[in-house]
Amino acid sequence: xxxxxxxxxxxxxxxxxxxxxxxxxxxxxxxxxxxxxxxxxxxxxxxxxxxxxxxxxxxxxxxxxxxxxxxxxxxxxxxxxxxxxxxxxxxxxxxxxxxxxxxxxxxxxxxxxxxxxxxxxxxxxxxxxxxxxxxxxxxxxxxxxxxxxxxxxxxxxxxxxxxxxxxxxxxxxxxxxxxxxxxxxxxxxxxxxxxxxxxxxxxxxxxxxxxxxxxxxxxxxxxxxxxxxxxxxxxxxxxxxxxxxxxxxxxxxxxxxxxxxxxxxxxxxxxxxxxxxxxxxxxxxxxxxxxxxxxxxxxxxxxxxxxxxxxxxxxxxxxxxxxxxxxxxxxxxxxxxxxxxxxxxxxxxxxxxxxxxxxxxxxxxxxxxxxxxxxxxxxxxxxxxxxxxxxxxxxxxxxxxxxxxxxxxxxxxxxxxxxxxxxxxxxxxxxxxxxxxxxxxxxxxxxxxxxxxxxxxxxxxxxxxxxxxxxxxxxxxxxxxxxxxxxxxxxxxxxxxxxxxxxxxxxxxxxxxxxxxxxxxxxxxxxxxxxxxxxxxxxxxxxxxxxxxxxxxxxxxxxxxxxxxxxxxxxxxxxxxxxxxxxxxxxxxxxxxxxxxxxxxxxxxxxxxxxxxxxxxxxxxxxxxxxxxxxxxxxxxxxxxxxxxxxxx
Numbered sequence: 255x256x257x258x259x260x261x262x263x264x265x266x267x268x269x270x271x272x273x274x275x276x277x278x279x280x281x282x283x284x285x286x287x288x289x290x291x292x293x294x295x296x297x298x299x300x301x302x303x304x305x306x307x308x309x310x311x312x313x314x315x316x317x318x319x320x321x322x323x324x325x326x327x328x329x330x331x332x333x334x335x336x337x338x339x340x341x342x343x344x345x346x347x348x349x350x351x352x353x354x355x356x357x358x359x360x361x362x363x364x365x366x367x368x369x370x371x372x373x374x375x376x377x378x379x380x381x382x383x384x385x386x387x388x389x390x391x392x393x394x395x396x397x398x399x400x401x402x403x404x405x406x407x408x409x410x411x412x413x414x415x416x417x418x419x420x421x422x423x424x425x426x427x428x429x430x431x432x433x434x435x436x437x438x439x440x441x442x443x444x445x446x447x448x449x450x451x452x453x454x455x456x457x458x459x460x461x462x463x464x465x466x467x468x469x470x471x472x473x474x475x476x477x478x479x480x481x482x483x484x485x486x487x488x489x490x491x492x493x494x495x496x497x498x499x500x501x502x503x504x505x506x507x508x509x510x511x512x513x514x515x516x517x518x519x520x521x522x523x524x525x526x527x528x529x530x531x532x533x534x535x536x537x538x539x540x541x542x543x544x545x546x547x548x549x550x551x552x553x554x555x556x557x558x559x560x561x562x563x564x565x566x567x568x569x570x571x572x573x574x575x576x577x578x579x580x581x582x583x584x585x586x587x588x589x590x591x592x593x594x595x596x597x598x599x600x601x602x603x604x605x606x607x608x609x610x611x612x613x614x615x616x617x618x619x620x621x622x623x624x625x626x627x628x629x630x631x632x633x634x635x636x637x638x639x640x641x642x643x644x645x646x647x648x649x650x651x652x653x654x655x656x657x658x659x660x661x662x663x664x665x666x667x668x669x670x671x672x673x674x675x676x677x678x679x680x681x682x683x684x685x686x687x688x689x690x691x692x693x694x695x696x697x698x699x700x701x702x703x704x705x706x707x708x709x710x711x712x713x714x715x716x717x718x719x720x721x722x723x724x725x726x727x728x729x730x731x732x733x734x735x736x737x738x739x740x741x742x743x744x745x746x747x748x749x750x751x752x753x754x755x756x757x758x759x760x761x762x763x764x765x766x767x768x769x770x771x772x773x774x775x776x777x778x779x780x781x782x783x784x785x786x787x788x789x790x791x792x793x794x795x796x797x798x799x800x801x802x803x804x805x806x807x808x809x810x811x812x813x814x815x816x817x818x819x820x821x822x823x824x825x826x827x828x829x830x831x832x833x834x835x836x837x838x839x840x841x842x843x844x845x846x847x848x849x850x851x852x853x854x855x856x857x858x859x860x861x862x863x864x865x866x867x868x869x870x871x872x873x874x875x876x877x878x879x880x881x882x883x884x885x886x887x888x889x890x891x892x893x894x895x896x897x898x899x900x901x902x903x
Contacts, residue, residue, distance in 0.1 A: 331344055352890045473495070502515050610704070739753055
């Protein structure tokens with residue numbers, strides 16, 4: 255997932271994450287896959303295995319990716335691809351808009367203003383903007399009719415969040431500061447109590463004491479090897495750390511807390527001081543004069559690179575939030591490393607917690623953190639399992655195996671002699687540490703999902719550089735993306751096996767995609783439900799959505815799909831409105847209620863801009879008016895089966 259620019263006059267329709275900022279010569283997964291295809295062709299004596307060899311990427315036969323318990327089957331009729339400005343679910347299902355941007359979550363909070371005239375103070379009491387990763391926390395445990403819905407808010411769009419009177423440009427005055435304050439208030443996390451009304455509908459409980467907004471200004475704490483007192487984190491402008499930004503995917507810990515990942519935090523920093531130049535560290539994290547064109551630095555010195563350089567290093571972390579303690583301080587868990595965190599998926603291995611994290615930029619890496627001891631033992635000792643353990647980065651091998659390389663000071667090249675001061679230095683410069691140990695570059699690693707029944711894990715590789723629809727079986731440009739499945743080796747703490755689970759794309763444009771497979775592009779979000787269905791959320795960029803010249807005309811709007819782990823059957827379950835991305839997904843324990851986030855409907859989109867003109871503060875609904883026929887609003891949607899059955903079955 256990627257931030258779009260705040261500055262209306264400089265909207266960029268293509269994902270900057272496709273370009274990347276990794277200068278290393280580390281091996282790339284596309285090269286490994288190509289080697290395996292070549293080897294299979296030689297062994298089989300047949301060129302016909304090229305596409306199939308890519309799909310069945312592992313030397314481990316498919317049957318060995320074991321199922322646990324009865325095999326599930328998809329029980330819904332696939333919805334067709336759509337370019338309509340609406341949300342479509344299968345026959346026999348209902349969809350309810352529950353928590354759109356601007357919904358009041360406290361008693362007496364201001365109502366949403368259709369002209370976007372709500373103030374920054376109003377926004378602090380309302381559901382945030384651009385919903386992303388999300389988790390449902392039952393109340394009480396295992397309850398499926400009431401709980402806390404905790405969701406991320408990734409970024410803001412000036413065309414939508416500001417009124418026509420305000421305009422979108424950030425100015426160095428009180429008006430500019432108010433606009434930055436409103437944007438900061440719309441970022442972060444919303445915690446809101448919800449309940450099932452008994453008639454298939456859900457509602458927000460406005461008076462619930464757990465309801466909370468965590469924003470770009472909320473006080474935060476740092477824990478783990480990197481202290482807020484570290485020289486690279488000190489700031490004279492903001493002595494006390496505050497805020498979480500660009501909150502993308504998420505995770506849920508076994509002890510009942512929420513993990514939110516800070517992704518494109520570099521987007522918000524810039525400067526008009528042209529004597530400024532990026533350090534090697536800043537360049538490695540994509541920091542530049544203008545960021546993504548938000549220009550917050552013109553109104554707030556906090557985001558000015560020439561005045562407040564260390565503020566950068568306070569972002570790029572995984573933040574832990576206890577949704578059951580509304581007065582608690584969010585904690586940035588530094589042992590999990592600093593990069594563009596797409597999420598933090600938790601699994602248990604021998605009682606220890608393992609956290610899997612993608613770094614969402616082209617050419618970046620897949621990471622894993624493992625607690626030093628069983629997590630219950632850490633908690634019994636009064637310490638966080640996320641403060642004590644080892645951070646690893648993945649190296650893939652072309653024979654279908656891989657290994658986790660430790661990012662530990664003093665191990666391998668990460669020594670004092672090589673310029674690494676201590677573990678805090680390794681974690682602040684996580685990307686550079688991963689470069690040094692020889693991790694495998696990937697095509698935009700995004701979400702990771704785990705199957706609790708089998709231990710299988712899935713990572714979405716959203717897409718690679720370029721938008722060339724003529725792709726060979728090695729997929730060097732890889733505009734459509736793919737999904738890799740991996741499994742930890744039971745006999746090793748650091749080894750794993752891997753395969754390509756699914757190729758996204760359209761076989762009309764890409765012969766590597768199996769004929770007959772449902773077409774989709776840019777897999778991003780992913781979840782495995784309790785029955786083993788793999789749910790896939792897509793994020794085709796707004797520069798490619800619906801575009802025939804880029805090979806996306808048959809794919810339509812972004813969608814949600816369901817796949818089976820054993821047969822790889824894929825069906826399209828949901829299609830979103832124009833310009834949107836399908837983001838967060840979570841289920842109730844009984845699997846009878848599905849919550850899905852629809853992000854940035856109506857955002858500037860090349861295909862629709864050419865027909866209707868681009869959206870603006872004066873005309874925000876040029877591309878879409880979903881969900882209520884007026885100003886487009888990101889929203890959480892509740893999906894249920896009319897007969898009350900399990901979703902997807």
